[in-house]
Amino acid sequence: MDVDQAPSDVPATGQVFVEHHDSLATVTLSNPGKLNALSVAMWQQLTSIFQQLAADRQLRCIIVQGGGNNFAAGADITEFPTYRHDEPSVMHYHNGILAPALAAIATCPHPVVAAIRGVCVGGGLEIASQCDLRIAARTARFGAPINRLGFPMAPHEMQGLLRLAGPAATLEILLEGRVFDAAEAQAKGLLTRIVDDAALDEAVEASVRRIMRGGPLAARINKETVRRLESGPDTFTADEYATLFRYASTHDHHEGVQAFLADRDPQFSGE
Amino acid sequence: MDVDQAPSDVPATGQVFVEHHDSLATVTLSNPGKLNALSVAMWQQLTSIFQQLAADRQLRCIIVQGGGNNFAAGADITEFPTYRHDEPSVMHYHNGILAPALAAIATCPHPVVAAIRGVCVGGGLEIASQCDLRIAARTARFGAPINRLGFPMAPHEMQGLLRLAGPAATLEILLEGRVFDAAEAQAKGLLTRIVDDAALDEAVEASVRRIMRGGPLAARINKETVRRLESGPDTFTADEYATLFRYASTHDHHEGVQAFLADRDPQFSGE
């Protein structure tokens, strides 16, 4: 059986939506009645949506959220007997289905803001960890309670947590398998900021507005530079420098400096 | 003189004990009247105890604590004129005696929880830093006040602190040589959690219970994956994947998923 094909006896549930408002895209994880638990179909939609968004140079920012009152529970475990039951299918599930979705978010050139309310555990937490900013409602809940399921976190999934929370907090989360509140998640490095539940939408919009007022190419180069500095030695080739400094001759760079010197608002075009 | 052999004029003091309760082992650092300062004999006992515990596949968790009301002061400095006085003996003391003890804890496959009350400084802090979780009494005290002794922290000892606290807090601790409280230690990343002194035993037991309710193989693979992701590039060989996904065909993995789907408690066997 090709595990990428849903067999007829397992009705695929859940969906990932994307909506566009000018240069802002909003991605919604939706699996009603299942706390937005991520089905195989949803992981695959997430991959293809982020690949498309990455290629859209008109975009300036992406919001990731859950439908209803939750971000996302982990994987949809009712699918496990079908898709994830022996060594080859387990490995394919993690390396061939989840890892590409997380990588598509991680390598997206546009700034990505996660808006988190309700449950954000397991695969939900893994998705949020790949976003650039994580803004959470105070009552949101976090964790990766998979130790009771008898399995560890796969390497490509763990990387996102390690990057934010470091080795000690990541292991604590996995070894104890507790579900914890937003304040603890922030103390562990997992969240950018916490706001009252009623203020979440406004806080996310304010962050997005700030991001979109900046130069889009500058934002992309900042993301690229962070990735580059994390993943290798800090010596750069001439080609890498040329790439990282390519903004210097763009319209937006001249506009930004000239607007500052003239004490007016800059008008960025993305060029 | 072989520095591994205590000469007759230096009475060896202190001892490291280990007790077993089913699948839980408790390791106790004990040097009464010396705040459990670590003698050469104790470092060597710590190494051999952790090597034995690592090989015991029936174990599910290890607690490390100090005897009496302290975790451990640093090294037993009264031994320095004998064991650690010139360049070869200083290098052997750090690389040949302390480093193997710390490495034995760091590479132990079982989850290790440090229970910390009282003094946890120098070598005591280095031991605690190699454990997976660090649960401390509110009045515990931390630091590495060796700058007044005219010597730096050796590389293998510093790694544990760097991993938890990062370069800036590690250097602050070493350059200033202050002793600080549990709240500051937690803010620096050195502690998993702080509880009231009277609640320490219960908090450690609760953490151990949580850990032992999870699948033991999953816990070991999580520890292995964290180490692997910290120490190398994030590309894995087929062999490494086979190792990290070896759990997929085990009893415990099937039991965990089936118990979840049947809404019952899983019974993990470690197989």
Added chain:
Amino acid sequence: MDVDQAPSDVPATGQVFVEHHDSLATVTLSNPGKLNALSVAMWQQLTSIFQQLAADRQLRCIIVQGGGNNFAAGADITEFPTYRHDEPSVMHYHNGILAPALAAIATCPHPVVAAIRGVCVGGGLEIASQCDLRIAARTARFGAPINRLGFPMAPHEMQGLLRLAGPAATLEILLEGRVFDAAEAQAKGLLTRIVDDAALDEAVEASVRRIMRGGPLAARINKETVRRLESGPDTFTADEYATLFRYASTHDHHEGVQAFLADRDPQFSGE
């Protein structure tokens, strides 16, 4: 035009001063009326001052501060049309002028304490990030609000922030471009400690006294070991070990241990 030479139509403003008090040096960033914004001349003075301080083996500690009531705003943007306007000059400005100044601080063998009041943004924050300790007045303000200028942070400048705040907080700072207070800066890992404004001088002096009471060679080896462990694999060559343990045969090391055992204050000579 050689961008290192100020053309006659751009009056060079600002200056970096250094004062010596016995084994303590104080470096002051000063550009009155411009919040100590850093001109090209100041970056170059900073480089040469730190190169000289690095070579002075009598030194035990360095304080970096701003003149008046601010640490430093970023670069002096009024100089951009002259020094930083097209791809070659932008690259030279960042790689040839700023990067060497930051590297001179980062590689300085002596402990460096930043005393921060008022504005500490952009280039000011980059300088502070290269110091070993950062002690800030409660009302100080932080950020890198360059996204409105249409340009990203250059790699050598970003490294200092990444080392303290990690990838998520670094990107948040750059993508949103907010200016934030000292409490938020400390939560992000950017500060060692915060004190009331009136207590800043005393807190910096207390930290410097603590540092200077320790052995100077031990402090330098601690700095070296942190850098070494951050930048490479944790296997050391025999030569590296010989360097890191060279303190063992020094006067100060023997003095420190002997003073401890005799319960008296050590007298360190730096030898």
